[in-house]
Structure formats: C-alpha cells, structure tokens
Amino acid sequence: MVSWFECPWRLRRLADSLLLGGLLLLLVGLAGAYLFEARLALGMLVGAHALTVLGPALLKIGYVMRLLAQQKKESRCAHC
Known part of the structure; x- marks a missing residue:
C-alpha cells in the first residue's frame, strides 16, 4: 500500500x-x-449539514495530496 503512494x-x-x-459532497450538502x-x-x-463539513475536508486533503504529487514528480524521474 505504501508503494502505491x-x-x-x-x-x-x-x-x-x-x-x-x-x-x-459540498454542493449536495449545501443544496x-x-x-x-x-x-x-x-435526519436528512x-x-x-454533515456533508457541508466533510466536503471541504476532502477538498483540503485532495489539494495537499496534489501538491505532494507535484513535488514528487519534480524530484523523481518522469515515469513510474
């Protein structure tokens, strides 16, 4: 699993x-x-309202992972 990252x-x-x-999730939650x-x-x-919290959390995690991928791509070879 670690090698996948x-x-x-x-x-x-x-x-x-x-x-x-x-x-x-954010858009569905807001609607x-x-x-x-x-x-x-x-209950619904x-x-x-819970989706309005979970949606931005996933956005932040995805953004940080994207920055990490960009940093790894620049420091490593062009292919895996």
Whole structure:
C-alpha cells in the first residue's frame, strides 16, 4: 500500500478524485441544507449539514495530496 503512494501519477489521480468528490459532497450538502431544508426530514437535514463539513475536508486533503504529487514528480524521474 505504501508503494502505491510513491508513484506521483497515481497520487495525482487519487488527489483529483478526492477534489472532485469533495466538491460534489459540498454542493449536495449545501443544496440539501439550505435550498431544500423545508422538504427534508430531520435526519436528512443533519446529514446534509454533515456533508457541508466533510466536503471541504476532502477538498483540503485532495489539494495537499496534489501538491505532494507535484513535488514528487519534480524530484523523481518522469515515469513510474
């Protein structure tokens, strides 16, 4: 598993997936928590508010992983 993170290209792909997933979670959470709040049950509303916290967390993790992949790509050879 550790060797999977050694390749900058794989790390970049994972980081891009986390960035996209975090953005989608944030947008779904914002829509549910603030646009459709009158139509949602209490449990769904709590879940939507939780997504507004989890989405940005994934965005931050993905961004840091992307920076790490870029740094590794510059310091290592061009292929894995």
